[in-house]
Amino acid sequence: MVRFDCPSCGKSISVEDDAAGGKRECPACGETVQVPQRAAEESKAESSSADAPVPAEIVPDAPSPAIPVSQSTGKGGAGIVLIVIAVVAVVVLLGVVGLFLVGSFIGQMQTGAYVDLAKTQMGIFESQLGAYRLHVGSLPNTNQGLVALRYPPSDLPNPQKWRGPYCAKDIPADPWDNPYQYEMISPGQYRIWSWGADGIDGTDDDLIVTNVPLE
Numbered sequence: 001m002v003r004f005d006c007p008s009c010g011k012s013i014s015v016e017d018d019a020a021g022g023k024r025e026c027p028a029c030g031e032t033v034q035v036p037q038r039a040a041e042e043s044k045a046e047s048s049s050a051d052a053p054v055p056a057e058i059v060p061d062a063p064s065p066a067i068p069v070s071q072s073t074g075k076g077g078a079g080i081v082l083i084v085i086a087v088v089a090v091v092v093l094l095g096v097v098g099l100f101l102v103g104s105f106i107g108q109m110q111t112g113a114y115v116d117l118a119k120t121q122m123g124i125f126e127s128q129l130g131a132y133r134l135h136v137g138s139l140p141n142t143n144q145g146l147v148a149l150r151y152p153p154s155d156l157p158n159p160q161k162w163r164g165p166y167c168a169k170d171i172p173a174d175p176w177d178n179p180y181q182y183e184m185i186s187p188g189q190y191r192i193w194s195w196g197a198d199g200i201d202g203t204d205d206d207l208i209v210t211n212v213p214l215e
Contacts, residue, residue, distance in 0.1 A: 115196075118175055
């Protein structure tokens with residue numbers, strides 16, 4: 001738009017840009033007035049200035065805040081490593097102790113099971129010796145041993161009295177793979193025993209079954 005004052009009445013007149021340098025009728029007084037060229041040029045300059053893009057203001061980037069470096073980082077890392085090593089050592093130690101305890105527990109259970117098995121087998125021998133004595137009239141002597149329950153002794157006074165075998169299989173070994181021991185203490189008394197876990201006769205872990213009355 002071109003703006004200028006009417007020379008006749010002094011009112012402000014606004015016309016289109018393309019009317020610059022031409023004539024227009026003043027809307028206030030009705031006089032025909034000349035639209036000044038200079039005003040048009042200024043208007044165009046103002047219009048161009050208004051239409052021109054305003055350059056964006058360049059704002060410098062704010063400096064990044066410095067990240068404080070802890071002087072204790074190295075010490076902290078070393079501390080974590082020591083903690084991890086300590087935890088691993090404790091876990092390994094607990095594992096070793098656990099294995100030892102489990103092994104000991106299993107060993108005790110196995111020993112207990114073996115003891116029960118040996119006592120059961122010697123109880124079976126007692127029953128078989130009772131049948132032998134009932135038929136033969138006496139117990140096997142020490143030399144004849146428990147084998148007399150399976151095979152008739154060659155030195156029996158009356159072999160026909162032997163009605164065995166009194167055991168279905170050969171005399172088994174004890175749970176520790178040692179032979180069961182037998183002794184005829186008197187014509188009516190006997191002792192059966194196992195050497196136990198240590199395999200040594202006369203030690204505390206021997207297992208003994210006897211029909212000798214306790215004193």
